[in-house]
Amino acid sequence: MNFDYFVLPFCIGALILFTILSTRYAMWIVKLPRIDKRKAWLGILKFKFIGSIWEVFRESLLHRKIFKINAMLGWMHMSFAFGWFLLIVIGAMESKFHKSRVFNMPYDPIFLRYFEHNTHGFFFAEGFTFIMDLILLILLTATILAISKRVYSNLFGLKRTTKLILGDKIALYSLWTIFPLRFLAESFTSGLYNNGGFLTGTFGNIFASFLPLQMLEYPFWWAYSSALCLFFIFLPFSRYMHIPTEIFLIYLRNCGIRTSKNHTGYTEFEIYSCSRCGICIDKCQLTDVMQNKTQGVYFIQQIRRNILSSETAYNCLLCGRCTTYCPVGIDINKVRLLKRHDFAPENGFNFNYLDEKVTVAPFEYDVIYFAGCMTHLTPTIKNSMVKILNKSGDRYIFLDKEGSICCGKPLLFAGNEKQARELKYENKKLINKTGAKTLVTSCPICYNIFKNEYNLTIEVLHHSQYIKRLIENKKITLSKSQLNVVYHDPCELSRTNNVYDEPREILNAIANLQTTNHEKDNALCCGGSLGNFVISETERNKITNNMVAKLSEHKPDVIVTACPLCKKTMNKQSDVPINDISELVSNAILQEKNY
Amino acid sequence: MAKKNVIVIGGGIAGMESASYLSAMGFNVTLLEKSNELGGHLLNWERLFPTMRYGKQVIDFLAKGIDFEQINKVLNVEIKSIEKKNTQFCVELSNGKTFFGDSILITTGYDLFDAHRKEEYGYGIYNNVITSADLEKIFMSGNPITTTDGKTPKRIGIVHCVGSRDEKVGHVYCSKVCCVTGVKQAIEIKEKMPETEVFNFYMDMRMYGMHFEALYKKAQEKYGIQFIRGRLSEAAENIDGTIVLKVEDTLAGRPLKMNVDILVLLVGFVPSKGSKEVGKLMGLNIGINGFYKTKDQHTLTNVSNIDGVFFAGSCTGPKTITNTITDARAAASSVASYLLGFDLHKRDIENHEEFWLYDSK
Amino acid sequence: MIIEGKERIWKDYQKDIAEDNYYYARSCIRQNFFPGSEATFLRILISELGKDVYDDPNHTTCTGIAYHSDIVPLETTMTVVARHFALMTSAGYKNFVPSCITSFGLYTEIIETWYEFPETLEKTRENLYKATRREFEIPDNLAHTSDIIFKYRNEIEKKAKYKLVNKKTGEPLKIVEHIGCHYSKMFPHKGIGGAEYPYVLAGMVDSWGGSVIDYPERRHCCGFGFRQYAVKANRGYSISCSKKKFDSMAPYKPDMIITNCPGCPYFFDRWQYALSEMEGITYGENGNGIPAFTYEEVAGLVLGYDPWDLGLQLHQVACEPVLDKMGIDYIPENKYKGLNNIDLGKPEKATHLKFY
Amino acid sequence: MKNFGYTIQNDRQIDYDKNDTKLYDFVAESEKSIRTCIFCGTCSATCTASKFTDLSLRRIILYLKRGLNESLKKEIESCMLCGKCNLACPRGVNTRNVILNIKRGIEHYEL
Numbered sequence A: 001m002n003f004d005y006f007v008l009p010f011c012i013g014a015l016i017l018f019t020i021l022s023t024r025y026a027m028w029i030v031k032l033p034r035i036d037k038r039k040a041w042l043g044i045l046k047f048k049f050i051g052s053i054w055e056v057f058r059e060s061l062l063h064r065k066i067f068k069i070n071a072m073l074g075w076m077h078m079s080f081a082f083g084w085f086l087l088i089v090i091g092a093m094e095s096k097f098h099k100s101r102v103f104n105m106p107y108d109p110i111f112l113r114y115f116e117h118n119t120h121g122f123f124f125a126e127g128f129t130f131i132m133d134l135i136l137l138i139l140l141t142a143t144i145l146a147i148s149k150r151v152y153s154n155l156f157g158l159k160r161t162t163k164l165i166l167g168d169k170i171a172l173y174s175l176w177t178i179f180p181l182r183f184l185a186e187s188f189t190s191g192l193y194n195n196g197g198f199l200t201g202t203f204g205n206i207f208a209s210f211l212p213l214q215m216l217e218y219p220f221w222w223a224y225s226s227a228l229c230l231f232f233i234f235l236p237f238s239r240y241m242h243i244p245t246e247i248f249l250i251y252l253r254n255c256g257i258r259t260s261k262n263h264t265g266y267t268e269f270e271i272y273s274c275s276r277c278g279i280c281i282d283k284c285q286l287t288d289v290m291q292n293k294t295q296g297v298y299f300i301q302q303i304r305r306n307i308l309s310s311e312t313a314y315n316c317l318l319c320g321r322c323t324t325y326c327p328v329g330i331d332i333n334k335v336r337l338l339k340r341h342d343f344a345p346e347n348g349f350n351f352n353y354l355d356e357k358v359t360v361a362p363f364e365y366d367v368i369y370f371a372g373c374m375t376h377l378t379p380t381i382k383n384s385m386v387k388i389l390n391k392s393g394d395r396y397i398f399l400d401k402e403g404s405i406c407c408g409k410p411l412l413f414a415g416n417e418k419q420a421r422e423l424k425y426e427n428k429k430l431i432n433k434t435g436a437k438t439l440v441t442s443c444p445i446c447y448n449i450f451k452n453e454y455n456l457t458i459e460v461l462h463h464s465q466y467i468k469r470l471i472e473n474k475k476i477t478l479s480k481s482q483l484n485v486v487y488h489d490p491c492e493l494s495r496t497n498n499v500y501d502e503p504r505e506i507l508n509a510i511a512n513l514q515t516t517n518h519e520k521d522n523a524l525c526c527g528g529s530l531g532n533f534v535i536s537e538t539e540r541n542k543i544t545n546n547m548v549a550k551l552s553e554h555k556p557d558v559i560v561t562a563c564p565l566c567k568k569t570m571n572k573q574s575d576v577p578i579n580d581i582s583e584l585v586s587n588a589i590l591q592e593k594n595y
Numbered sequence B: 001m002a003k004k005n006v007i008v009i010g011g012g013i014a015g016m017e018s019a020s021y022l023s024a025m026g027f028n029v030t031l032l033e034k035s036n037e038l039g040g041h042l043l044n045w046e047r048l049f050p051t052m053r054y055g056k057q058v059i060d061f062l063a064k065g066i067d068f069e070q071i072n073k074v075l076n077v078e079i080k081s082i083e084k085k086n087t088q089f090c091v092e093l094s095n096g097k098t099f100f101g102d103s104i105l106i107t108t109g110y111d112l113f114d115a116h117r118k119e120e121y122g123y124g125i126y127n128n129v130i131t132s133a134d135l136e137k138i139f140m141s142g143n144p145i146t147t148t149d150g151k152t153p154k155r156i157g158i159v160h161c162v163g164s165r166d167e168k169v170g171h172v173y174c175s176k177v178c179c180v181t182g183v184k185q186a187i188e189i190k191e192k193m194p195e196t197e198v199f200n201f202y203m204d205m206r207m208y209g210m211h212f213e214a215l216y217k218k219a220q221e222k223y224g225i226q227f228i229r230g231r232l233s234e235a236a237e238n239i240d241g242t243i244v245l246k247v248e249d250t251l252a253g254r255p256l257k258m259n260v261d262i263l264v265l266l267v268g269f270v271p272s273k274g275s276k277e278v279g280k281l282m283g284l285n286i287g288i289n290g291f292y293k294t295k296d297q298h299t300l301t302n303v304s305n306i307d308g309v310f311f312a313g314s315c316t317g318p319k320t321i322t323n324t325i326t327d328a329r330a331a332a333s334s335v336a337s338y339l340l341g342f343d344l345h346k347r348d349i350e351n352h353e354e355f356w357l358y359d360s361k
Numbered sequence C: 001m002i003i004e005g006k007e008r009i010w011k012d013y014q015k016d017i018a019e020d021n022y023y024y025a026r027s028c029i030r031q032n033f034f035p036g037s038e039a040t041f042l043r044i045l046i047s048e049l050g051k052d053v054y055d056d057p058n059h060t061t062c063t064g065i066a067y068h069s070d071i072v073p074l075e076t077t078m079t080v081v082a083r084h085f086a087l088m089t090s091a092g093y094k095n096f097v098p099s100c101i102t103s104f105g106l107y108t109e110i111i112e113t114w115y116e117f118p119e120t121l122e123k124t125r126e127n128l129y130k131a132t133r134r135e136f137e138i139p140d141n142l143a144h145t146s147d148i149i150f151k152y153r154n155e156i157e158k159k160a161k162y163k164l165v166n167k168k169t170g171e172p173l174k175i176v177e178h179i180g181c182h183y184s185k186m187f188p189h190k191g192i193g194g195a196e197y198p199y200v201l202a203g204m205v206d207s208w209g210g211s212v213i214d215y216p217e218r219r220h221c222c223g224f225g226f227r228q229y230a231v232k233a234n235r236g237y238s239i240s241c242s243k244k245k246f247d248s249m250a251p252y253k254p255d256m257i258i259t260n261c262p263g264c265p266y267f268f269d270r271w272q273y274a275l276s277e278m279e280g281i282t283y284g285e286n287g288n289g290i291p292a293f294t295y296e297e298v299a300g301l302v303l304g305y306d307p308w309d310l311g312l313q314l315h316q317v318a319c320e321p322v323l324d325k326m327g328i329d330y331i332p333e334n335k336y337k338g339l340n341n342i343d344l345g346k347p348e349k350a351t352h353l354k355f356y
Numbered sequence D: 001m002k003n004f005g006y007t008i009q010n011d012r013q014i015d016y017d018k019n020d021t022k023l024y025d026f027v028a029e030s031e032k033s034i035r036t037c038i039f040c041g042t043c044s045a046t047c048t049a050s051k052f053t054d055l056s057l058r059r060i061i062l063y064l065k066r067g068l069n070e071s072l073k074k075e076i077e078s079c080m081l082c083g084k085c086n087l088a089c090p091r092g093v094n095t096r097n098v099i100l101n102i103k104r105g106i107e108h109y110e111l
Helices: A007-031 A034-045 A048-061 A064-069 A071-099 A122-151 A166-193 A200-210 A213-237 A239-254 A265-272 A279-283 A296-304 A310-314 A321-325 A332-340 A352-357 A379-392 A409-413 A417-434 A444-453 A463-472 A501-510 A537-551 A564-573 A581-588 B013-024 B040-044 B055-068 B132-141 B178-192 B212-221 B273-282 B321-339 C003-012 C035-048 C064-068 C074-091 C101-116 C118-132 C145-151 C153-159 C200-207 C226-230 C232-252 C263-279 C295-303 C320-326 C332-336 D022-030 D032-036 D042-046 D057-066 D069-076 D084-088 D095-108
Strands: A367-370 A396-398 A438-441 A459-462 A484-487 A512-514 A558-561 A578-580 B005-009 B028-032 B072-074 B079-085 B088-093 B098-101 B103-106 B110-112 B129-131 B155-162 B197-202 B226-229 B232-237 B243-249 B254-260 B262-267 B269-271 B309-311 C022-025 C053-055 C095-098 C174-178 C211-213 C256-259 C292-294
Touching: A007 A213, A007 A239, A007 A265, A034 A048, A034 A239, A048 A064, A048 A071, A048 A239, A064 A071, A071 A122, A122 A166, A122 A200, A166 A200, A166 A213, A166 A239, A200 A213, A213 A239, A239 A265, A265 A296, A265 A332, A279 A296, A279 A321, A296 A310, A296 A332, A310 A332, A321 A332, A332 A409, A352 A417, A367 A379, A379 A396, A379 A463, A379 A578, A379 A581, A409 A417, A409 A444, A438 A444, A438 A463, A444 A459, A459 A463, A463 A501, A463 A581, A484 A501, A501 A512, A501 A581, A537 A564, A558 A564, A558 A581, A564 A578, A564 D084, A578 A581, B005 B013, B005 B088, B005 B098, B013 B028, B013 B040, B013 B055, B013 B103, B013 B321, B028 B098, B040 B055, B040 B132, B079 B273, B088 B103, B103 B273, B103 B321, B129 B132, B132 B178, B132 B262, B155 B178, B155 B254, B178 B197, B178 B212, B178 B262, B212 D032, B226 B243, B243 B262, B309 B321, C022 C074, C035 C053, C035 C145, C035 C153, C035 C295, C064 C074, C064 C101, C064 C226, C074 C095, C074 C101, C074 C118, C095 C101, C095 C145, C101 C118, C145 C153, C145 C200, C145 C295, C153 C200, C153 C295, C174 C200, C174 C232, C200 C211, C200 C256, C200 C295, C226 C232, C232 C263, C256 C263, C256 C295, C263 C292, C292 C295, D022 D032, D022 D057, D022 D095, D042 D057, D042 D084, D057 D069, D057 D095, D069 D095, D084 D095
Parallel strands: A367 A396, A367 A438, A438 A459, A484 A512, A484 A558, A558 A578, B005 B028, B005 B103, B028 B072, B103 B309, B129 B262, B155 B197, B155 B262, B197 B226, C022 C053, C022 C095, C174 C211, C174 C256, C256 C292
Antiparallel strands: B079 B088, B088 B098, B110 B269, B232 B243, B243 B254
């Protein structure tokens, strides 16, 4: 049996790592709600892990998402992850072939070169040795890239990233040393025994010419083993915890488990999957306007350390840009919302008055129009929609004409789940009473909650979707103008509900729609968000100013949006006129309708 | 042609700036001042709204003009008589000297309202009731602000419109500077004593000037100064020497009582004693509010009812430092135009009397 | 407190008060509340100071209560007042001295109105003539009776047997002065010392050795107000006003309250009883309450008159502790004996307020 | 205690010294912008809930500043946090955070 005392650090490290990880994961799985546990078990039966393996390969090894953000960064991640993966897999194969035994000691492939000097012959020298050296070379370049990333982070597309904590530093520095040490140890052994591949063999001979390899070989194998030990022990206490955790997260997600409204085991998997890469910092529009550390990564860090402040929980626009770009796919918005429950005031709400005061006469309608609170602050949208609805020929009721019950989303933003339920109940009662089949709303915030949380039996449309349908059904006819317009995607409509195309199709029909660099998933938040409770008016204005400047880059005639809040917010800061899509449509309606 | 002579009566900031400009335009200027120093009220004011500039810097700036132009300053004098013979004015002074001028510019300024007259506020009766001018004196002295028994005040109340907008003391006009002075002084108090609570009691906050509103907002946001809408109706002394204030919190619609350790009265502008005397000596028209009446409210703002006599500064009504300096330069150009024989000040404009404003019918 | 500051103001508010020959107008309610006071005024002026005072039996109400309760119109009131002046004129007097503050205020108001609007004077003359065939002159001098006592405060001090001083400690008594609202609040220049820092009572206290307390609610009304006390349900307003004043003066530990209005001493006195019964609170030392005196009563005490002749037994707040403090000689048993030693009967004992 | 047929009225006066401003201090600590309120009433006029109830944020902030916590407690209950006031406020007061923090303060001090 191959054994030397230097394998001990590695074995101890690996054992500790295994123990910690398995305990943690077990606890988190226990913490999963029953329904999620069921999904996870069923996932095994349904071979959900096959899809998961593909995704793990794609994301955890190849790091496709990071490649999308920056090629250098992706390359570094891929060479580290995939390289190390190959090193392990091929190393294990090599060791198997070498011994022709089914079970090897786990350290065997790691330290193979120290124990086995008989690696001559085609199979090993030209085969495994070559491949292993090649992988090592890749890993060495990855190490160099990783070190240079610390120095030239801009090259990797990272303007800002997180600060390292002690655990991170130890794990990082040990990671940096692992592959150089392996390289040196293997080279020294190769130099001594005159074997090794193109890398270790060559460098072994060079080192042999001027170094006392007899003395150096053994300590370097010790150092290599110790570096691995250090990395393993500190991994659970560092950002590198994301490496194993992400695999589980991917599986659970593939089983259909999602961030729920409470802090569950899944949330634990999510927050430990955060690598603190800092991509969310750059993508966050708050970063430019304030110093507060509130972005996704800091937020998750605070949860991990159990020091989450209400300020951090509430200082977020909930635009969802971080969620879109998160390489591990953490639903940061939802985690943020569930965490707000802990800080939301429990009492001091009383909506009993709604029951007595808000009534609607029951009548058969086709369409309910629900303008929403914000639309009442932008009466031109309201008037345009009324004009469109009148033209449509649909029998409609303007549900909140004389003031409305809030849809409840703002309360959800505040973390007041229970109270929002009361408003939902009241609104639902009104909606059902009308007997309509379609609910049209002008406000994406209302749209989001009506569609996703009301469990309505009727169809919910945003007015852009409704208008699109009216055009298709030829219920309205529009004229095309020569206006050059850009379209701003409202967060609640686009990223949250994937309504991207309808507004664009409408705009293509009535104006010249230009493209910008900030569209669809990459759309910016206007800054007026009801999700953020903390930022000041000045900071909001800065966000708006920044985004309006970006949208006006190509000097459009009009910036079009599909949200009253976006319109109102941008209007304050923009030199270019801001219009809601409904206003444009209302102006484009041809007066004469051909029957 | 011999240089023409201008006599400027009053060495406050209006007098100083107009004297400098008139001299620069080539006239012989004599500047008369009753005290022993130029600068007027500004000498007793430490810092100025809205930027917190030191008043002394403004005086120094104005004095540079006086020094550069080598203006003939006559200090410590009062006017005994002024006579007009043809186009010449003969000014006889209390020191026995006589000056002749081709034109007279009056810059006799204002007096501060005598707070004793608001008996119900207890100025001069209760120890811890002071005026804004007293507070400036404390600021100037560099001494800490204390109650009369030497304690650091925990709470200070500042009352706006003392002697202004008040028929009960016969001054129905707004003194223009008190609101923002109240904000300024509140900030200064907070800067010196961050633990002290400061409350301003106002009828309206008149933040009309550039940056005034910003100063007001800063006072609220940064310094936590509170503004209560309600005019002080009476102040009384408690057994421990603190002052109890009775106001209506007009926004809450309820009377409000509050104890303060020091009460500061923001005293307004009243026509100066000097203006009244000079006005009487020369027969100048006095407006309804007791300030000099200019020939027209909008257009002939520096022109008096006597040919050759002009006004500048707050002798025609309350003005800020900025307004006063601007007005002084405007007056200088009016005087110059007159002396050079132009008739610009004689242009006709339909008369709009101010009386109807004060007629209740 | 800067006393010079007050003196400055007092200097501004002086008034002419006639030397002698007064036409005396009694007060409707004072005769009932504290009848000893008016008698004492006449006794002091006639016997002590040797003045000529005419106490006219034909004199009626000035209608003040009805006028302030909106029952009698101003024109009627003017005519009634004109009748009083006519009585004075026909009696050959020119100096009108009302005992009631409201009357004083009303006379002042009406005379001022006549000056401002001469047509109302003409109309009044006409009305009075039509009604009574009388004619009248506006008084040369109108002064409240407290003005007269103020004027002669130093003469009274010269004849004083007692001072407003705690005999045991030698400390001046701490005295709350309270003027009737209608004395100078309507026409500050018609009151001695004006409205903010009235001096009429403070001057007496100063002269007679006491020390005046200036407490925060000094300016507040006693709560009397005709409409408040006339309707039972409204008396809550009245008692609340008095309570506010008591609460405010309490920290100063006053020995007595001196007043110059018909209603104030009465309500200060009775409300202390009512408050003690309703809420169990008493003011002053040892549950004694704070006695509220009229200025005539205080003057009488200073001059050494028998407290029971002054009518102090009509106060619900016991006067004995103050009499003891001043070292006044009195016979306690005589408190409830009327003229000719008839026993008047003792009032019911209060629950909290001390009773002697 | 005797009943004479009338009662002693409570003073309508706000006695500022007796009023407890801890709730205001609590809110102002975490949401400084509340200090800049000038009581213009824009928030109350635009309020969604004021259509149905007496809710007035202007009055709530005023009561808060005067320490009249009891009076505002009931009134603030009907707020739906819709945020219209936030958009309307000319002084940039972060009204929704003000409201949340008032509620938190009420819980914190068990008012």
